[in-house]
Each structure stands twice: as structure tokens, then as C-alpha cells.
Amino acid sequence: MRSSSSRRGTSHRRTPHTPRRTAAVALAGVAALIAAAVQGGTAIAAPTTAPSAASKANPGSESVRLTPAQRAALIREADAAKAETAKDLGLGAKEKLVVRDVLKDRDGTVHTRYERTYDGLPVLGGDLVVESTKTDATAAVVKATRAAINPATTKTAVSAAKARQQALKAGEAGEAGEAKDAGINRAPRKVIWAANGKPVVAYETVVGGFQHDGTPQELHVVTDATTGEKLFEWEAIETGTGNTVYSGTVDLTTTQSGSTYNLTDGARGNHKTYNLNRGTSGTGTLFSGPDDVWGNGTPSNLESAGADAHYGAALTWDYYKNVHGRSGIRGDGVGAYSRVHYGNNYVNAFWSDSCFCMTYGDGSGNANPLTSIDVAAHEMTHGLTSNTAGLNYSGESGGLNEATSDIFGSTVEFYANNSSDVGDYLIGEEININGDGTPLRYMDKPSKDGSSKDSWYSGIGSIDVHYSSGPANHFFYLLSEGSGTKTINGVTYNSSTSDGLPVTGIGRDKAEKIWFRALTTKFTSTTNYAGARTGTLAATGELYGTDSAEYKAVQHAWAGINVGTRPGDGGGGGTSFENTADVAIPDRGAAVTSSVTVSGRTGNAPSNLQVAVDIVHTYIGDLKVDLVAPDGTAYTLKGYGTGGSADNLSTTYTVNASSEVANGVWKLRVQDNAAVDTGYINSWKLTFP
DSSP: OOOSOOSSEEEEEEEOOOOOOOOOOOOOOOOOOOOSSOOOOOOBOSSSSOOOSOOBOOGGGSBOOOOHHHHHHHHHHHHHTHHHHHHHTTOOTTEEEEEEEEEEBTTSOEEEEEEEEETTEEEEEEEEEEEEOTTOOEEEEEESOOSOOOOSOSOOSSOHHHHHHHHHHHTTOOHHHHHHTTTTOEEEEEEEEOTTSSOEEEEEEEEOSBOTTSOBOOEEEEEETTTOOEEEEEESSEEEOOOOOOOOSEEEEEEEETTEEESEETTTTTEEEEEOTTOSSSOOEEOEESSSOOOOSSTTSHHHHHHHHHHHHHHHHHHHHHHHOOOSTTSSSOOOEEEEEESSSOOOEEEETTTTEEEEEOOGGGOSOOOOHHHHHHHHHHHHHHTTTOOOSSHHHHHHHHHHHHHHHHHHHHHHTBTTBOOOSEESTTTTTTSSSOOSEESSSGGGGSSSOSSOOTTGGGSOHHHHTHHHHHHHHHHHHBSEEEEETTEEEEEOOTTSOOOBOOOHHHHHHHHHHHHHHTOOTTOOHHHHHHHHHHHHHHHHBTTSHHHHHHHHHHHTTTSSOOOTTOSOOSEEEEEOOOEEEOTTOOOEEEEEEEOSOOSBOOTTEEEEEEEEESOGGGEEEEEEOTTSOEEEEEOTTOSTTOSOEEEEEEEOOTTSBSSEEEEEEEEEOSSSOOEEEEEEEEEEO
């Protein structure tokens, strides 16, 4: 079937695409890069904790849909005023701001995202978001780190060559790999590393090559330029694990030039879809042909995967534009591009900043192209995250990065309303990737996949980002649908909570707006789970008010995955024992304790004992926090070196204390293991559900 358009331009047509489901072998290893350094700090909103005073919903908090020209004008304005903004923020004389992104609310509030430099050097982890009112008054600032950017020196004691060798070793890439990927490999550049809260002069080196499963590698390694210590590393190639759902006969937007049609979407930033034809570099060949019919629904026809990728990209573009008012990944109206048929038997898909593109393999036996709706949305969302919050793809921020792609992969699938692939909260449900008909990931109960985590715990930043994403996925499901058993679009879910208490959902439409606003105006490169809670509460307060049911629901949903506490109106229940007396924590000194006496209980403590901790302290990464039972048994709540550069520790831990007698004196033990930062135990509470 050919479009009736006879002039050069954009055409719309339907592509025969037969729904089919085929089996696939297990995905052979997603990216398993683990950060070698301490996870970065939380986003610091203004105020530094979620607002406590009641406020009403502000209808003006909804973002307006900016045209590329309007966005460009706002960026020019911010750029012209950046020196004055830096002065208003109290930045040092050697610090300068670089405008990266801008959003505007209906009430005139503008959210401007900046990178930072110091003495001409890029500051990694120095990003921040400034919220200004329509009168140009600065209303709030969200920073990746609150530490002053004032390193002891900008002089290096370690050579760039040594940093390069360390990076090559980290990437397991030798000279052959380097030569092969000369376009990716970059010599060490001198930077200021601030993501762990204590800025130092460092080198950032990028190493190319390939990961173990054939995914391209863009490994960033940060080396202390004074000591030679490796400070951090992260993988810039952000992988996804999608499915091969064939979407039936779908509408595609293509371009006609003379008698030739090609997969160029002129209505969506000229997004193009290319055929790599088993190659692993370059763009390949733009899909084109004499008619406007693409593929026949079978993997053997190379156009079929191209049609899927083109369709998924169009849906994702429309979703972000129509639901969230964002025109393209960068908000500038420019489309990314897609590459299909990457490699041979490649069972993955990925986003790359370096090409501003999505890339899809054909799966095991080249029989299952990973080009479905949710895969396209997942990969394009990695691009969105990179151009907004910039969440580091490692540690807790990496888990939030992956979860964001899963969250919006799911919401785009719901938005598509495609009868061949109904919306659900399952990831990879159609390809039988485990060989037994089960999905790859479950948002209602992530641990059902055998590796993902349902709830937050202090060491979650040390596992693969595809598994540390579990708690955020779980949070989004709870916020959208609530806990308990329910059936949605024919799929039955049964979501529980870490504290055993119920959560009532507010609906997916509200939940997705909250997450998007937090991502684009509250999160930074180093946001961790505690910061995500703060950011989503701030976003919810703006959208619906802090005295709203939505605000309480966000609190309940985070508590349901062991981040923060339940709101004071209950939903909780149980018996609590609390100590509110301040206890000073000596700087790099002996451990201190605060005690509560539990009485009136029978038998042992529960397996889900709740320990709510409120500690006021700068740089919580210095702290080790234990719960000590009456018999002296210690349970580590937070290990030294975890938590990053955040100020203050206010969260609830779940402890399996079922081997302990309930009655007796329980202690919270805290020790500061490093110099400079100080604080005190403000209060803590034991709750027996």
C-alpha cells in the first residue's frame, strides 16, 4: 500500500505487522558495572527535607509545553544572567555556571539546570537546579553536593599517563581495543571531582571497547590526581532489557522523496531508523524503499524490526510531548535516531549519549529483535534522564536511572493503548526470556525475578543497577495502584510492603506526573533513594499540596519500600518506644548511644521491627549506625562509607529481630569515623507492628 502523497514531504501509512510471540533464551548478562567508590549524595532541595507545613495545590506548578524556540530563548536569558546567578548563589570567584536545561511552569516559575566549572575545570557532581519565580527571585536550589567547591589544590601530582593506564585496566581494554574505538576513547581530562562531597582535583578518562555481552563500552574512570586513587567509575552506555512484542498493523510517519520512501519521521524531529545489518559501528543504512509498506511481521524480514523501532520511538515522542509537554529528549525538538540489527545474536538494547541514539540487537539466534514499545521507551528515557537529572549510572543513582526507564517504559506502553501489547507493570513479559514464560522484571514485587530487591537497604548501591532499580519500580507501582491483590488489563498483581502496612494508590496518571517533575526539577546526578523521596515529596507538594491525599500517599509508598516513615495520620499502627533526647556525636570519636526501654511485650521481637532514625549530621557517609539488642547483639543499619555526601539521616530501617527478646533496653549506636563533619542524634524510635 502506497501513500497517496505525490510531493516530497511527510506521509502516514499503516504497516502490516502480525502479532506473534516467540521464545528466547535467557538474557546473557546485563551490565554489571559496580561503583568502586562511595555512592554520591542525595539531592538537596530547599528546604533540605520535604516540606512539613501544609500547603495547597498550585495549579501553576504544571509545566508548560515549550516550543524549541521558546526553550532556546529561555536558555539564552539564563546564559546571559549566569554570572549574576552565580553571585546570588554565593559561588566562589573561580566558579562559573553552564546552562544545560530549562523548564517553565504555568505560574512563570523557571527551573534552570546548570553544570559548574572551577578555575576553568569541569566540576563532576557540581550540577544544580535553580528555581526562580516570575519576578526573577530565587525560590529554591537543588544541588548534587552541598560541599563548597574549593579544592585544596588544582595542581596534579599524578601524571595523566598513569590515570590512563588505570582506566584501561578498569575497562579491561588494551591497545587493540583503544585503537579500534578511537572515537570513544578520550585522553584523561583534568576535572574537579565533587560527587562524594569533598572536592578534589582529578582526571576523567573514557575507555572504549566492548562489554562481556557485546555491548559497546564507554567507561568513565575518575582518578584522584593527587594520590592516584580510583575515586569512581561508571558506564555511559545505558543498557535495557526489553521484549519483542509485535504491535500489529501500526501507523508510521515516513518521508517521501520522489518515488522513494524512507523511515524518517518529519513530524518528530526527523527521527531516522537505520539498518546496521549485523554491524557494530556507524549508522548503517537508512531504511528506504519504493513503497510505504515496511516488513511483514517476521524477524527474517529486516524491515519488520525497523518498523517496530520507528513505531516505538514515535509513541515515546508523543507521550513525552502530550503528557509532559517536552518536545524531544532534549526539549529542543530534535529527534534521536534508531539503529536495529546490531551485532550477531546480541540479546540487548542500549542508549548512547555519544551517538544520541537507541540501538537494538536481534536476540538469541537473531530471531527476537528487541524492538518493542517498552524497549524503545526505556532506551529513549535513558536519553531523557541524561539530559535532565543526569543520574550517574552506578550505585543508588544508577538504580534510579534504570527504574526511571522502566517506569516510563511501562507508562508509554499504557499510553500506546495497543491491543496487541496491553499496558502492564511487567518488564519483558512476552519473550519468555527465562524459558518458563515468566517476565524479566516485576514492578509490583521485584524480587520475583530472583535478583531485584523489593525494598531499600543500606548496601543496595553496591549491586547491579538493573536490580537496585527494584525498590523505585516497586514505589511507583504502590503509588499508582496500591498494595494487595488486583487485576489490571488481565494481569494479576499482589504487592506487599516492607512494613506489612497497606498503601492506597493515587492512579498512574498522577504518579507519572510526580516522577517526571521530580526527575526534571529536583533530581541531580548524585540523587540516591533518600533524595528521591525528598524530591518526589517536593514535586507532589507543588502539584497537589502538602496537605493532600497525594502527598500522604507518596509518604506511604516510600515507607512501603523502607525509605522514610509513614505520615503521622497513621496508616501505621503498632506500639512505639521513642527517645527524643539529643546526643552529640563526637567528630571522629568513640561511638555514642541513645537508649529506649521496651516493656509490656510478650515473647520475641518481630521479624519486621521498625527502627526510625533521625540524625542531624553533615556528610552522613562518615557515620556507622547500629541497633543494639538487650543482649548486646548488634544489627548494622548503615555502614561507614555509605550514604554519600547527604546531610542528615532521616529514614526507617526494617530489622529481623525475631531471635531477640522484645522487652529490655535497646540502643541506637552511632560512630563518626572521619574528621571535619559533626552532628547529633536528634531522635529515634522502635515500632513493633
